[in-house]
Amino acid sequence: MAKTIRIRAKASGGATTVKALITHPMETGLRKDKKTGDKIPAHYITEVKCEHAGKTVVNAQWGPAVSKNPYLSFAFTGAKSGDTVKLTWVDNKGKSESADAKIK
């Protein structure tokens, strides 16, 4: 499967900023197919977890109101450049994927 996560982490001024873009439809389950009138089933990311050195830094719970192809960014302290951060997402269909990035 194609990679769905693009993640970048940068250390500056004692804090590490992580930015990530995930490719995901984020269907709310309320939208209708224009041709058939059927509802498009809900399909969205429910959880995003980011780890550094085996510890969870940010654990996000999302609802369907997060935009399609979601973007998130956050910052944390205690990491240095060269460390790895790992991002994992899980969606409401139980699918999950993770990616990691070296902190610049």
Add this chain to the structure above:
Amino acid sequence: MKRRSFLKGTLAGSAVAVAAGAGLLSPRSVLAAWPESAFNAKSVQDAMSSLFGTADNKASGNIKIKAPDIAENGAVVPVTVNTSIAGASAIAIIAEKNGQPLAANFELASNAKGTVSTRIKMGKTMDVIAVVKAGGALHTARKNVKVTIGGCGG
């Protein structure tokens, strides 16, 4: 008459107990569980109480919401929440008038900074509410965003 009011009293009492129970059992400690009831809640109050166990909150000047004043496309509204409140353990982003107001909740470890940003969908012009949990108390801030094209539904 007495019996009726007695019934009412017990019903109300049990509802409160259920709410409190839900609060205690809410998955703050269990990271794997997704707070379904909070995301399904139809009002801001319900979402807050099922997510954090309480809806008591006070407005704080130490929370900054960065979002556009006018969002042309409600499907993609960039929102950044920045707080200087010490010991923030969670930041929730709520779109007040969405059918399901709670958009996202970020649980922060002690070394995470009080800054998160993401993009959310908004059905119409409304306030974006940021809720910051710090030391068991909830702090909120809101910002009005005008939406010219709604982002929910097709």
